[in-house]
Amino acid sequence: MARAAVPGRLTGRLAWRVATLAGYRDETPTARTLVLEVPGWPGHLAGQHVDVRLTAEDGYRAQRSYSLAGPADGDRIELTVQRLPDGEVSPYLTEVYSVGDPVEVRGPVGGWFIWRPTATEPVLLVAGGSGLVPLMAMLRARRAAGSRVPFRLIYSVRSPADVLYADELRRPQPGVDVSYVYTRQVPEGWRTPPRRISVADVNSGGWPPDFEPTCFVCGPTGFVEAVADMLVALGHDPSRVKTERFGPTGG
Amino acid sequence: MHEDGNAMAGPLGEIFTMDVTSAVERCAGCGAANPVAQLRVYRHAPGWVARCPACEQVVLRLVRGPDAAWLDLTGALSLRIPMPTR
Numbered sequence: 358m359a360r361a362a363v364p365g366r367l368t369g370r371l372a373w374r375v376a377t378l379a380g381y382r383d384e385t386p387t388a389r390t391l392v393l394e395v396p397g398w399p400g401h402l403a404g405q406h407v408d409v410r411l412t413a414e415d416g417y418r419a420q421r422s423y424s425l426a427g428p429a430d431g432d433r434i435e436l437t438v439q440r441l442p443d444g445e446v447s448p449y450l451t452e453v454y455s456v457g458d459p460v461e462v463r464g465p466v467g468g469w470f471i472w473r474p475t476a477t478e479p480v481l482l483v484a485g486g487s488g489l490v491p492l493m494a495m496l497r498a499r500r501a502a503g504s505r506v507p508f509r510l511i512y513s514v515r516s517p518a519d520v521l522y523a524d525e526l527r528r529p530q531p532g533v534d535v536s537y538v539y540t541r542q543v544p545e546g547w548r549t550p551p552r553r554i555s556v557a558d559v560n561s562g563g564w565p566p567d568f569e570p571t572c573f574v575c576g577p578t579g580f581v582e583a584v585a586d587m588l589v590a591l592g593h594d595p596s597r598v599k600t601e602r603f604g605p606t607g608g
Numbered sequence: 609m610h611e612d613g614n615a616m617a618g619p620l621g622e623i624f625t626m627d628v629t630s631a632v633e634r635c636a637g638c639g640a641a642n643p644v645a646q647l648r649v650y651r652h653a654p655g656w657v658a659r660c661p662a663c664e665q666v667v668l669r670l671v672r673g674p675d676a677a678w679l680d681l682t683g684a685l686s687l688r689i690p691m692p693t694r
C-alpha cells in the first residue's frame with residue numbers, strides 16, 4: 358500500500374489496524390509508555406492522537422484516545438498511558454498488556470491541536486497531569502527538527518513522584534524553559550505549599566501577549582478552562598489559545 | 609462534565625477524508641464561529657453530542673451503529689473546511 362504523501366494523515370479515510378506491543382517504559386508508578394509496532398504507519402504530527410480499541414472474548418468493546426508522545430520511529434509509535442484506579446482500559450494497558458500482544462489502533466487523528474516544526478512564533482505549553490503527553494510530543498518534535506523556536510512549559514502536577522519524563526525535563530533543550538506547579542505535595546525546600554495554578558504562574562512562566570505566542574493547554578477539563586481564561590485575561594488572543602480536554606471517561 | 613471536539617477526530621475520520629476537527633463551525637443558535645475541536649463534547653449518551661461553547665446549543669450529533677453512522681448537523685449553519693492549496 359502506498360504511503361500518504363503528507364505525514365500525519367490529513368487526508369484519507371480512517372480504518373482500524375492491528376498494532377503489537379514492542380516494548381514499554383514505566384514513567385512513574387502509575388504511568389507507562391507503550392512502544393507499539395504499527396505496520397505501514399503513515400507518520401504523524403506533534404499533538405495528534407490515536408484511538409485504541411480493546412475487544413473482550415465475549416465481544417464487548419472499549420475504546421479510548423491516547424496522545425502520541427513523540428515522533429514516530431519508522432513503524433514504531435509511543436503512547437503514555439496514565440493508570441486510573443477505577444478505569445476500564447488503562448489498568449489493562451499498564452498492567453496486563455504484554456510485549457507481543459496485539460491491540461487495535463486508529464490514527465493518527467486530530468489536525469487542530471498540533472504544532473508544526475515549520476512554525477516560527479514562540480510557544481507556551483501548559484500541562485495539567487498527563488496532559489503533558491501531547492505537549493511533550495511538541496518538545497520532542499522541536500528537538501528532532503532542530504527548531505530554535507523558543508518554548509516555555511508550565512507543568513502542573515500532583516507531586517514530584519508524578520512527574521512524567523522527569524529525566525528529560527531536568528535537562529531541557531536550549532531555548533526551552535520549564536516551570537512547575539505542585540498541587541498535592543511539593544519537593545523539599547520548595548518556595549510555596551501545594552496549590553493550584555494561578556494567573557501569576559501563567560504570567561511569570563509564559564510569554565507576554567505582545568510576543569504573540571501560540572499557547573497549547575492540555576489537561577482535565579476544569580484545569581484547561583481555568584488556564585485558558587487566565588491567558589485571555591492576560592491579553593492573549595483567544596484564537597492563539599489552543600486547548601484539549603480529557604473527558605470524564607478517560608480510564 | 610464534558611471534553612472537547614478533539615476527541616471526535618477518530619469518529620469523524622471514519623466518515624470524512626478531511627480532518628473535520630480543524631473546520632470552523634458557525635452555530636445556528638448564536639452565530640458564534642469556533643473550530644470543531646473546541647466544541648463541548650458530551651459522551652454520556654448513545655453517541656456524541658457537541659455543543660456550542662458560547663451558547664450551549666447542540667450543533668452536532670453523531671451516533672455510530674453497527675452498519676451505519678448518523679450525523680445530525682441541524683444546529684450548525686456552516687462548516688468552513690480548510691483545504692490544501694495546490
